[in-house]
Amino acid sequence: MNRFACPVYLAFFLVLSITSAQAQDSTVPKLIWKVNRINMGTVLEEQGLQHAEFEFTHTQDSLFYIQDIWLECGCTTVEYTKDTLQVGESGKVLVTFDPTTSAGFFSKLIVVKGNVGGVQDSLYLEGISIPYPTDVKRAYPIIRGPLGLRLRKVNMGDVFDNEPKIKYLEFFNQGDALLDKGAFRSETPPYIQISQVQQFVRPQERGLLMVRYDGKLKNDLGFFEDVVPIRWENVEGSEIRLEVIADLFEYFAPIQKSDLNNVPQLFITQKEIDLKEISPKAVVRRTVTLTNQGRQVLEIRKVEGNCDCLLIEAPKDILEPGESMELSLTFDPIGRKGIDQRNIYVFSNDPVNPVQLIVMKSRVE
Known part of the structure; x- marks a missing residue:
């Protein structure tokens, strides 16, 4: 056996163990914050100083205290629990914001540094500050x-x-x-x-x-x-x-890339319909094909146009995987003149593209 193999293997094992331990240790939070981001909403300048309270719980066996807090700008001041905390005890960080120092949206960073290694937590104070108008x-x-x-x-x-x-x-x-x-x-x-x-x-x-x-x-x-x-x-x-x-x-939670082919997928053959020049006295009819290219049932939640001049007819609201249907669109241009654009919105349970747009263009003589 090579006499260098054992020491090299042992060194590799120690490095791997230390790295693994550090990785595991870094995943365990030292402080548990109720929230680390507070939105103050809209703040008027004349309302004066605004206060926000962040509360945390110490989770480690060692004693803990806040060593320092770093602020992003002079627009905020801070007070905090200065006591030494046992495991399971809680503390607070009270941040005061001066709305006269900002205009519009603000997001202020507060960094909390503790005596326990690895405690350098980021807090955020957000909102919209509106100064008093001159006129x-x-x-x-x-x-x-x-x-x-x-x-x-x-x-x-x-x-x-x-x-x-x-x-x-x-x-x-x-x-x-x-x-x-x-x-x-x-x-x-x-x-x-x-x-x-x-x-x-x-x-x-x-x-x-x-x-x-x-x-x-x-x-x-x-x-x-x-x-x-x-x-x-x-x-x-x-x-x-x-x-x-x-x-x-409708809200859809993010999905894994590997699941993209398994969910419902709405495919629209023609998303732009150019009617070119049309008469204001004649109703125009067109059809668009909707297809479910996914592996789960597609539900057409709603089809809506942006004008009463559009009549939209769908023969069904459920499409099995691989199934298609014709969406009938009828446009009545009576009373209109010049360049015209109508929008048709198709809402479905396709989690990637839940709302798709069909545009109907024309030039009414």
Whole structure:
């Protein structure tokens, strides 16, 4: 036997064991944080300093204490538990953010360094900071009752059915009355909730309304617009109507690359239909083939056009693996002139492409 083989093998084994132990040790967190990222939402400059609390639990057998905390900028300050903690004991990190130092979206990094090796945890404080406007009338040009608004509609953007979407609506109290949170009332459908954030918004001050949209409760797909009446019971003339718009989608969890061929797959033969020049007096009909190229059943959840001038007919809403069907599209151009584009959205349970677009173009004489 080679006399060098045993030492070399032993050295290799020791290195492998140490590497393996380090890898295993690195996977065991020293501190368990309740959350390591806090979103403060929309913060108005005049609200003053904002506070966020991060709580952790020490999990190791050794004693623990925080040695230092590194902050990304002077816009945040921090206080933290300075006691030495036994295993199972908890501590806190209190971060204070000054909204006068930022404008727009912010994401601040806080690094916590402990006395136990490997403890250098990252925390994040996020939100949107809005400075006080220099010209109030220009900043809030839309007048609704006592409120000045930046935009005519509350755009919720993309809303998925796995969790509610929250958005903050900024307003300016241009009236003479105090807007009390306790007197705020809204007549909303079950999937929309609106509440006043601050307890009081005085005249000539800004405030926030929190709009919560639950896509699961809505239980539908596509674009929707709701008109929601709101008012303050103690303020005469405060009745206004908010327009809330949202695009609703079904949420699909990420899938493994190896599973791509096993899931439903919607294939559309023609995603752009060019009708070229057409008469405004003649209805136009076309068909598009939909095929399930996957190995599981494909469900057509919904097919929706962006105009009442479109009639869409699907003979079925279930396609077996390998099965096809013809989607019938009828376009009525009466009353239209010039270049026209119609969009047809196909919603399905294809987890990779759950929403696919068919475009119908034409030039109406």
